[in-house]
Amino acid sequence: MGFNNWNAFGCDVNAALIKETADIFVSSGLKDAGYQYVNIDDCWSARERGADGRLVPDPVKFPDGIKGVADYIHAKGLKLGIYGDAGTKTCAGYPGSLGHEEVDAQTWADWGVDYLKYDNCNNQSDGSQADYVRRYTAMRAAIDATGRSMVYSICEWGTSQPWLWAEGIGDLWRTTGDISDSWSSIRSIIRQNAPLAPYAGPGHWNDPDMLEVGNGGMSATEYRSHMSMWAMMAAPLIIGTDLRQASAQTLSILGNREVIAIDQDRLGVQASVVSDSGGLMVLDKPLAGGDRAIALYNSTDSLAVVSVAAGDTGLARAGAYRLRDVWTGDTLQARSTISAGVPAHGTVVYRVRPLRDPSATAPAVAVGAELGTVVPGPAGGGTLTTTVTNRGAGAIHDLDVSTKVPAGWTATPTEIVTSAATGGGGAVVGGHRRERLATDATLETTWAIGVPADTPAGRYPITVTAAYRWGPRHRAATTSSEIVAVVVNAPADGRRHLSTLSPVTSVNATGPVELDQSNGGPLENDGSLITVGGAVHTRGLGTTAASEITYYLGGRCSKLVTDAGIDDTAGAGDTATFSVYADDTLAATSGSVATGQAAKTLTADLTGAAWLRLVTTSGSAAAVRTDWANPVLTCGGVPDDSPVLPQSQTLFSFESGTDGFTIANPGDGGTVAQSPLFHTDGAAGLKVATPAGGNWFGRALSAPLDLTGKTMLKFDVQAGDIGTVGEIAIQVGDAMSWCQGGFWAWTNPHSSRTITERFDQISCPAGVTLDPSAIRAVWVFLNSGGEVYIDNLRAE
Template sequence: MRRFLAVAAAALTVVAAAVALPATPALALDDGLARTPPMGFNDWNAFGCDVNEQLIKQTADLFVSEGLRDAGYRYVNIDDCWALKERDAATGRLLPDPVKFPDGIAGTAAYVHTKGLKLGIYGDAGTNTCAGYPGSLGHEALDARTFADWGVDYLKYDNCYNQSDGTQAEYIRRYTAMRDALRATGRPIVFEICEWGTTQPWTWGADVGHLWRTTGDISDNWPSLKSIIAQNVGLSAYAGPGHWNDPDMLEIGNGGMTATEYRTHMSMWAMMAAPLIIGTDLRSAPAETLAILTNRDVIGIDQDRLGAQGRVVSDSGGLLVLDKPLASGEHAIALYNSTDTLATVGVAASATGLPRASAYRLRYVWSGAVTQAARTIETAVPAHGTVVYRVRPVGDPRPLAPSVTVAGSMGTAVPGAGIPLTTTITNRGAGAIGDVRVKVTGPAGWTATAASASRRSLATDASFATSWTVTAPAGTAAGSYPVTISASYVWGGRHRQTSASTLGVNVVNAPPGGRLHLSTVRAAAVSGSVFYDQNSAGNLISIGDHVYVRGIGTLAPASLSYYLGGSCSSLVSDISGGTLEVYADDTLVAAGSSGTLTAALSGATWLRLVTAGTGEADWAQPVLTCGSAGPGDPVLPSSRTLFSFESGTDGFGIANADGGGSVEQSPAFATDGSAGLLVHTPVNGNWFGPALPSPFDLSGAHALKFDMRTSGLGSVGEFAVQVGDAYTWCQGGQWTWTNPGGSRTVTRSFDEIGCPAGVTLDPADIRAVWVFLNTGGDVWIDNIRAE
C-alpha cells in the first residue's frame, strides 16, 4: 500500500501523512503520448515529504550535467506534500506551499522547461492525498485546469482516501473523470494511474491512462524487488506504445541493495518495458549508480520503439527467462536468478522468438562482451543477478569467441572442515574448444584441491565436471565469502580466453552461548517460503489469544538448517498448523502440529526444522539454548520495556493539540502482559506519547520498537524522540504501513532517526518518545521498547 508521511516542526505541528486473460484494449487514450515508457525522476523514494523547489531545480540541472537527459530521461516529477493543507478559499484551487515553492509550481515548471525537460506533479483520486493534503475527488476539472495552467506535463494520480465501494467500475469512474478533465484542458499531460494494482488496472487502464501501477509500493530491499518482479512479469500482453505496466519507481542508489541487485532492478524494468523513474538523490549519487542508470544498451531495450514487454519463456525454481523482440530484429534475452546461490540459467534458441540459424551472436549489455552460441543461450548467473543479451543470428560464428558456461555448486562451509565443490564447464559455442583448464580461488588462506581439473577438448554442448575440496581456515567468521571458478580454454585454434563465475559461499559458526531467539540466528540453509518474526500473511504470529513478536512463519513444505557444532542443548517452541518436525542431525527428535514442542539437541552438529504437508505453519517464539545457559537466563537479544500499558495509558497523550485523537487502555491487543493501548487516530494522524518525568538512558540499545494492530483502515507507524535540554525533535522517516486488520512490529534504529543540523541523537538523554499513527481508524499498540 501507499506509504504515508508526516513532518514535525518545532511546535510539533503534524502533517499526516491468478491474472485474468487479456481483453483487447480500447485505446481511447491513444493520443500520441508515452509511445515509449516514460523516463525521469520522482522525489518520493529518497525524500518523502522533504520536497521543494530547490531540489527539483537541482535535479533538472543534474539531468543535463550528468548526461541523464541525453540518455533519455525527461520528466522531473514532484510527489506528495507540495501543496498547502487547504484550497484557496475564493477560487477553490490547489495552492503550492509558498515556503517549499516560492516561485510556485508554474515557476518551477518554467525553469525545468528551459532545460529541455518536463515537469510532473502528484494528485490523488480521493478526498486527501496519502500524506493528508487536498485530493482531487470531485475537483477533477478545476485541478486539471490548474495543472495545465502551471505547465505540468505529467500527473501521478494516487488512490488514498478514495471513498470507494471497492468495485472495479468505481475505480474506473474516478480515474476516467481525471482523464477526461486532463483531455479537456488541451495540454498534453501523461497520466499515471496509481491505484496499486487493486482492481487489475492492466485490464482497463489503456482506455484511461498511459501507465498504471501493477503492484503496491516498492521498497529498497531484495525481498520487495523480487516480489514486484514476480507480480509484474506475467503481464506482457497488456503493454505497448502509449500504455505500460508500471511496477513502481527505481530504488537504484538508495543503499538497501547490492550492485548486482540494482543491475537486476534496471535490467528487469527494461525487459518489462517499465517506466524508468529514478528515485535516488542525484546530488550525491556515486559513479556506480549513474553508470547503472545511464547504460545505453539497457535503456535502448526499455525504450525500443516496438514497445513489447518481455515474454516469459520459462519460469522454474526461481530461474526465469524473458524474451523481448526489438525493432531492429534482434531479441533481448534475460536470464534471471532470484535464488540465493549461483545458478545456470539458459534457454534453447528455438524456444524463443529468434529465427532459426546455425549460430547466434550474443552481446552482454552490462559489459559489451560479444560471444556466439550454437543452439542454447546460457550462462551461470550470480545470486539475485540478471544477465541480458542482445541476440541475433550470425552467418559465420568463427570470428567470435564461444559462449562457455562456468558453473559450480557448494554447500555451507564450516571453518577448518573440507567442503565438496562441483564445477561444471559447458561449451555452448559453435565449434570445439581445447586445452580446458579449471581453477578455483577463494579468499586468502582458503584452499581448493582437485584430482584433475583439465580436459583436452569440449565439443559444442559438451560438459565436464570436476570435484573439489574447499576449506575455509579455522577461525573464519560467519558470513558470505567469494569463491571464484575460472576456466581457461583455446578457441579458433589459437585464441586463449578465460571465463569465470563467483559463488557466494556461506560460512557458519556455532551459536554463542545463551538462550537465543532462533529467528535472530543465521540459518545455514533455507528452502521454501520462510518469514522471520511474522507469519506468511505478513502479520505477527498469533496462536489463540497469544500474539508473538518473535517467531518463524512458513508455508509448507519448508525447512531451515542451523549449524550447532555440538554446543546447544535444546529448542523450545510453540507451534501451530501443519506438521512441524525437529531433527538433530538426521534423527527426528520432536514433532507435532500444536502446543509446545521441546527438542533435545545435546551433541548434535546440525539442527533442522521441517514444515511438512501444505499450508501455513508457524514456529512461535522458538528459543535455542546453547553453552551453559539455563532456563532462568534472559533470551537474547534482550530488550527493555519502556511502556507496557499494564496499569493504564502510561501518561500517553497527543503532541499536536489541534490534530485530534485519543487513547485508552485495552486488553484487545497485548504482546507484553495482558493489556495494550487503544488509539483513536485522526484522519491526518498525530503523534502519541508521554511527557517523561525524567530522561531515559538507553545507552547500549541500538533500536526502538513497538507492536501494532490496525482496524479496517490500516495505518502507518513511526517513531520520534526529543533529546537534550532543548527537547529537540528527532524523527524517523520510513513510515511503516500496516494493512487493514494487520499487525506488525515497527522498528527504527537510532541511525534511522534524523535530527536537525548540529544536533546529535544521544541515546543516554531521551526526553520523550512519540509514535505516529493515522488514517482515522482505531489502532492498538503495545510493548514500546528499546533493544
Template sequence: MRHLLTRTTRRRVVGALTAGLLGTLGLTGPAPAAHAEATAQAPAAPAAPALDDGLALTPPMGFNNWNSTHCRAEFNEEMVKGIADIFVEKGLKDAGYQYVNLDDCWALPARDANGKLVPDPVRFPGGIKAVADYVHARGLKLGIYTSAGTKTCNSAGFPGALGHEYSDAQQFADWGVDYLKYDNCNNQGMDAKLRYTTMRDALKATGRPIVYSICEWGENKPWEWAADVGHLWRTTGDISDNWGSMLSIMKQNLPLAQYAGPGQWNDPDMLEVGNGGMTDNEYRTHFSMWSIMAAPLLIGSDLRSVSEETFDILGNREVIAVDQDPLGKQGAVVSSEGGRWVVAKEMKDGSRAVALFNETGSAQRIATTAGAVGLPEADAYTLRDLWQHKSYNTAGTISATVPARGTVLLRVSADDKWAKNPPAVELGLEGSTLIEAGKAAALTTSVTDLGRTPAKRVSASLGGPADWTVKANSPTTAGVLPTGRALRTKWTVTAPAGTPPGSYELTLKASYRSPSGTRAESVLPLTASVVVAPPSGTSYLGDLPWLSTTNGWGPVERNTSNGESAAGDGNPLTINDVVYAKGLGVHAESSIEYYTGKACETVTAQVGVDDEEGSEGSVAFEIWADGTKAASTGVLTNAQAAQALSADVTGAQVVRLVTTDGGDGITSDHGDWGDARLTC
C-alpha cells in the same frame, strides 16, 4: 505510496467511508462548491476516448524523491535542481531519463482562500513554476504528486485532489508540469475508475500534454480498465529497499505482460537502486528485471550521494534499450522452477531479450533454448551479454550458472553475423560451497562450449581468498572443446581453521580462443559461506545464526514480531493472544535458511498470524530440508490459534523456513514462528 502511514493505517484510511465525510465531499445529497466545480466542467455523457495522445510510447524514465527522502527536510528546491543537473552531467539524460518528479510534501497543509494549492515556501521558495522552468531549461521534464482523495498519504495530511480535480490540474499545467502521479489515500470509498477518470478528463481539459500515472496499488486491477484512463498504473503495493520486497513485487507484476504496450504500462513501483538496502548484484537484478518487464524506470535514490557503481547500473544503455524498445512488449515467463527463472521479451528487430534470473541463495544453472524464447530455427545465433558488453555465438543453447540472487541478461538474435564472435562457454560448479573452517571441501568446475564453433586452448582457474588453499586435482586445460563438450576439473578448497563465519568470494575463470585465434575470457563470481556446525541438543532458531533471509517487508526479526519497516521495531510474538518469548517474526513472502550440516533431526514451531495486524493477514508456513518440502500448513488467518508445525530434517545440509501469502495476495501478512526450535 505508504508515506508516513503504517501499512495497516493506510488500509484503514483508504477504506474509511463515513457518512459525515461523504456529505462534506458532496457525495451524498447536494454537491458543495468544490465538488460542483468538477461536475460542471466535466464532459457531459460520452465516455472518454482511448488515450492516443502520443505520450509514454515507451516506459517513462526519470527520478522520484520518495524512496530516498520521504518527507524529510532535504526534499526541497535545491535537491530537485541538483538532480536535474546530475541528469545532464552524468549522462543520464542522454541515456533516456527525462522526468524529475516531486512526490508528497511539496505543498502546505491547507489550500488558500480561493481553494488553490500552495507550494511550501520553505521547501520551494521560488514556487513550482520556477523549478519547472529550471528543469525545462536543461531539456528535462517536471512531475508532481497528489492523491485521489481528500488528503495525500502522508500523515501530516496535505490536500488531495478529490473534488478539486479541474482546478488542481489547471494549476499543474500553469506551472509547467509534465507528469502527474495520482495516489490512492483518503479516497472516501469512491469508485476507483470514477476517481481516476475524472482526473484524466481534467488533465486533458488543460490542453497540456501530461503523462498520467495511476497509483492505486493494483487494488482494483487497473490493468483491466485503465488503458484509456492513464499511461501507467501501479500493479502492487509499495516497494521497500530489500530483496524480499523487490522479489515479491516482481512476482506480482510478471503475470501481467499481456496488458502492457505503448502508452499503457504496468508499474511495479520505483527503483531502489543505490539506496543501500541491497547489494550491487541484487540491484543489477532489480534493474534487469524492471527493464525486461518494460517497467517505468524511476530512480529512487539521491543521486548526489550514490556510488559510481550505482551510476553504472542506472546508466547501462544496453539494458535501458531492452526497457525502451519501441515494440513495447513486456517480458513473459518462459519457465520458473526451483527459483530458476527464464523471462523473454520480444524486441522490435526480431531479437529476444532473455533474463536468466536466480532468486535463490546459491549459484544455480539456468538454461533455455533459442526456440523456447521464440526465435526461428537457425544454424547459430548471436548472444550478447548486456552486463558484460560482450558478444558470442551459440548453437542454440542459452544457459549460464547464475550467482545467488543474480541475473544474466542477454540479447539473442538469429542473424548471419554470429561467426565473427567467439563461442559462448558456460562455466559451472558442482558441490557445496558451504564450508566448515579447517575442513577440505570438494568442488568440481566445468567449462562447456555452447557455440557452433569449437573453443581452443581452453584453461580454467579457481581463485579464493589469499589465505585459503585451492588445489586442482585433475587437468585444468584442454586443447579443443567441440560444441557441447566440457572441461571438468576437480578441486579441493580449504578455509583456514579459525576463519570467521560469513561470505567469501570465489572466482572461476576460463580463457580460450576462437577458431580464428581471437582470445576470449569468461568469469563466474561465486560465494562460499564459512559455516559453523549447529550445536548438539535443542536450540531456539531465534538465537542461531542463519545463512540468508528474505522478507516481504522489513527485516526478519529475532524473538519479536515483524513490526514495520525498521529493524528492531517489532512487538512480542503474539498469536491469538498467546505470547511467545522466543521465535522469528516475518512478513510474507519470507525465507530463512539455516546450515544444519546433516547433523539435525527435527524442526518444531507454533506458527500463525501475529496479532499486531488486527483482522488482516493470511499466511501459510513451510519447512524445507534441502530441496524437499518436509512440512507445511494450510492458510492461517488472524482468527486462528497457533498451529503446531514439525518436520523431520534428518540428513539435510540446509533447512529453510518459508512463509507465503497463502495464494491470496499480500496484505499485512505478518507471520510468527513461535517457539521455533532445532534439535540436533
C-alpha cells in the same frame, strides 16, 4: 524516464533539490540518455488549502512556488512532475485531491506540470474495483479538461488490479506495493510484475515502482539486475537516489545506453516469461529491427547456469546466433542454446539476432559451480563441483579449468595437472584439462575446499575460470564465474530469538520462510503477525507445511524452547505436525495439532548437536500455514534466566489504561481507549479511532527518556476494515524538536504487523542532533479513517 525524490529523501524535498537534480541530468549525460522528468513527491504543499480552495506550495520549501521550479526545469529542456492523492489527504497527511479533482488538475496545469503521480492513501473507499475506477477516472477527466498534456501515473499499489481496467485512464499504473532498497523487495516485485506482460504496451505500462539503484542497500550485481529486469519489463525508469552524490558506478548503471534502448524500444513490448523454475527465470522481449532481448535471471543465493533453447523463444530459426552482452559489451555466438553462468542475484542480458557465419565470433561458454555450506576447520571444508559447457557452434580446444580461492584456503582437484600459483591475495589452482569440448558438451570437475579453522562466518568469493582456444585460428579466450562460499560458525553464547539467526537452508511449501510473521503466500513479507489460538506473537518463523529449516550449531548449544501451532489464518480442519531434530535424532515433536488449538510448547535437548532442523509436515490434503512462535535457542551454557537477545525495552504497553496517550493535532480528531481485543504484550492494547486524514498519537514525557544503546523503535498494529499507514516520530531536547523518518508503512485491512523505525533513518530539523539519551516525546501516526489497534511500543 526521470527522477523522483521519495526513495532517497522521503518528505525532505525542496526547490533546491529539484533544481540541482535537473542540473545533474544535463551535466552527467542522463538527459541525453533519455531521462527527462524531474518529479516532486509527497510533502511539497502546505498543510491547508488556500482561501480559494487551491493547493498551496510550502513557502519555505518552494519560495518561488511550483511554477518557478517548473520554469527552471523547462528552461533546461526537461519536464516537471508533481504528486497528488486520490483521497482526503496524502500518505504524509497533506491535502488530498478527492473531491477537488478539477481545481487541482487546473492548478497543476497552470503551474506547468507535465507528470502526475496519483497516490491512494486516505481514500475513503469501499474497497470495490468500481470505486477505484471512479476515483482515478475523475482525475483523468480533470486533467483532460485542462487541455495540458500530463503523464498520469496511477499509484494504487496494484490493490484493485489496475492492469485489468486502467488502460485508457492512466498512462502507467503501479502493480505492487512500495519498493525498498533490498534484494527481497526487488525479487518480490519481479515475481509479481513479470507475469503481467499481456497488459502492457505503448501508452499503458505496468509500473513496478521507482529505481533504488545507488541507495546503498544492495550490491552492484543486484542493482544491475534491478535495472536489467525493469528494462526487460518495459518499466518506467524513475531514478530514486541522490544524484548529487552518485558514484561513477551508479551513474554507469543508470546510464547504460544499451539497457535503456531495450527498455525504451519503440515496439513497447514487455518481455514474456519463457521459463520460471527454482528461482531461475528466462525473459524474451522482441525489439524493433528484429533483434530480441533475452534475460537470464538468477534470484537464488548461489551461482547458477541459466539456459534457454533458442527454439523456445521468438527467435527465428538459424544455424547460430549472435549474443551481445549489454553489460560487458562482449559479443559471442551460440549454436542453439543461450546460456550463461549467472551469479547469485544476477542477470545476464543478451541482445540476440541470427548469425550467418559464426567462425569469426567467440563461442558462448557457460561456467557453473556448486558448493554446499562450508564449515571451517580440518573436519569441515566442502566439495566444489564445477561445470564448463560449450554452447558455441564448433568445438573448443585445450580447455583448462582453474579456481581462485581466498587467501589461506585450499582447493585440491581430483587430478592435479598444474601446480598452484599465488596471485591477487588468493591461491589459483589449475587442475582439469580437456583437449576438445564439442558443442553442447560439458566438462564436470570436483575440488576439495579447505578452510582455516579461524575463518569468520560470511560469504567468500571463489572464481572458476575456463581457459580455451576457439575457431580456425585457435584464438585464446577465458570465461569466468564467481560462486560465493557461505561459511558458517556456531552461534555465540547466550539465549536469542531464533529469527535473528540466519538458517543454512530453508525449504517451504509456499513462498519463503518469514521472519517474525506468518507465511502469507508466495511473496516475501506478505504475512501478518504470528497468531495461534488467538494469541499474537511478535517473534517466530512463519512456514507452510511441508517445510524444513536447518541451522548450524557446531555442538555449542544446549536447548531450544518454542511454541508450535497452526496459524489462525489457516483453513478450518487443517492439521500438521512439528518436529525438532538434533542432527538426525528426533529431539521434540508436537504430535498432530489442528487449526484453532493453542500452541504447544516444545523443549528440545540439543546438547552436542552440530545441526538443528525444524520440520513441519501437513496432515491435510493442502499446504498448511504453520508457525514456530517465540523459538529461543540457548548456547554456551548460559543460565535459563538470562535475557533473550536482542533485549527489548517496553515503553508503553497499555496494561493500566491508555498510558497517557493523547493526540498531537486535536483539530484533526481521533480518540484512544484501552482494549483487550489486540495485544502482543500483557492482556491489553490500545484501540485508536483515527480520523480520515490520520493523526499522531502518543505523549510528551515528564522526564527525558534515555535510550542509549538502543538502535530502533517498534510498535505492533492491527488494522481494521480499511487498513492503515503506520509511522514513528520522536521529539528531542529542551526545544522538543520534532524528528521522524518519513517511511510510511502500510498495513492491509484486518492484517497486523510490526512497524519499525531505526534511529539512523530518523531525520531532525537542521541544526538538531538526535540524542537517544534525551527523548522528550514519542508519537505514532495512524490514518485508516476507522478503528486501529496498537500495542507494545518498545525500543530495541
